[in-house]
Amino acid sequence: MANQKTVNLKPKKTNRVARGLSTNELVFSAYQGTNDEVFPQVLALHVPKGSIVCDVTYGKGVFWKGIDTAAYELRATDLTTGVDCRRLPYGDSMIDCVVFDPPYMHTPGGTAHQNHQHYEHYYNNNGTSHTSKKYHEAVLDLYFEGSKEAFRVLKPNGILIIKCQDEVCANKQRLTHVEIINELLQMGLAVVDLFVVVRNNKPGVSRVLKQVHARKNHSYFLVFRKVTPSSYRVQKRNDQMPLHLAEETRHSVYRSSRVRPDSKSVSTVRYASGKSATDRASKSR
Numbered sequence: 001m002a003n004q005k006t007v008n009l010k011p012k013k014t015n016r017v018a019r020g021l022s023t024n025e026l027v028f029s030a031y032q033g034t035n036d037e038v039f040p041q042v043l044a045l046h047v048p049k050g051s052i053v054c055d056v057t058y059g060k061g062v063f064w065k066g067i068d069t070a071a072y073e074l075r076a077t078d079l080t081t082g083v084d085c086r087r088l089p090y091g092d093s094m095i096d097c098v099v100f101d102p103p104y105m106h107t108p109g110g111t112a113h114q115n116h117q118h119y120e121h122y123y124n125n126n127g128t129s130h131t132s133k134k135y136h137e138a139v140l141d142l143y144f145e146g147s148k149e150a151f152r153v154l155k156p157n158g159i160l161i162i163k164c165q166d167e168v169c170a171n172k173q174r175l176t177h178v179e180i181i182n183e184l185l186q187m188g189l190a191v192v193d194l195f196v197v198v199r200n201n202k203p204g205v206s207r208v209l210k211q212v213h214a215r216k217n218h219s220y221f222l223v224f225r226k227v228t229p230s231s232y233r234v235q236k237r238n239d240q241m242p243l244h245l246a247e248e249t250r251h252s253v254y255r256s257s258r259v260r261p262d263s264k265s266v267s268t269v270r271y272a273s274g275k276s277a278t279d280r281a282s283k284s285r
């Protein structure tokens with residue numbers, strides 16, 4: 001055609017090389033099934049064969065049902081076999097992976113949770129516990145103390161796999177997985193993965209008059225990595241500062257400037273990083 005310009009397109013210079021296969025044969029973040037079906041996926045993705053793996057709340061070993069344990073150096077302990085997860089018989093920084101699945105809920109009363117792993121079943125914590133904490137706080141305390149001990153025995157870059165479930169306690173939502181993540185970030189553990197396990201069956205409750213919260217039918221495997229202090233700076237994580245730290249920062253600014261944090265001037269609050277709240281919001285989009 002007359003007057004039509006020819007444009008010579010040069011191939012773009014790039015160092016990127018397309019490699020690998022297209023597949024959907026992947027490990028996914030949510031499964032409907034049982035722990036013994038999901039745990040092998042978590043392990044396969046995050047823990048190389050031959051690793052020293054300590055399951056410190058081994059129980060009946062359900063997690064390991066479908067796994068060739070000869071492929072790992074498995075050290076299975078439990079309170080029932082005389083090893084408290086808060087005082088492990090290992091030296092510092094010598095373990096590749098710790099698996100931690102303590103009792104994950106307090107006794108809610110009634111019969112609805114009869115088959116769950118009650119905290120009180122092990123500690124009778126309504127008065128005679130190892131800790132002054134009660135109910136959900138006692139459940140969290142064991143998660144936190146056990147995680148501190150796991151941190152001690154883990155090698156740098158070692159993996160901590162935690163099983164947990166959220167609960168409603170005293171009519172309040174306790175998002176246990178969030179509470180654990182927030183606390184463990186402070187210890188120097190970084191979250192590297194999160195798996196949701198949805199139950200096959202429908203859990204019920206006894207004597208319900210009016211349902212006010214969704215009945216929980218899912219739990220989590222959380223995967224953390226022990227990071228070195230130099231690579232771990234919680235304050236610099238892009239908008240992932242744990243909420244309570246953000247709140248502390250906000251309130252200290254509030255105290256020093258005498259500006260109400262809920263007033264419009266909050267948008268000019270400067271974070272410890274030196275960036276303003278508006279900077280942070282715009283960069284995160």
Ligand SMILES: C[S@@+](CC[C@H](N)C(=O)[O-])C[C@H]1O[C@@H](n2cnc3c(N)ncnc32)[C@H](O)[C@@H]1O
Nearest residue numbers: 057058059060061062063079084085101103117
């Ligand atoms: C939810 S069950 C673990 C089930 C296990 N993952 C399995 O596959 O069979 C909780 C376990 O934590 C153990 N446990 C409770 N408190 C503990 C503690 N302080 N130290 C070690 N184990 C503890 C209990 O004896 C129980 O076996």
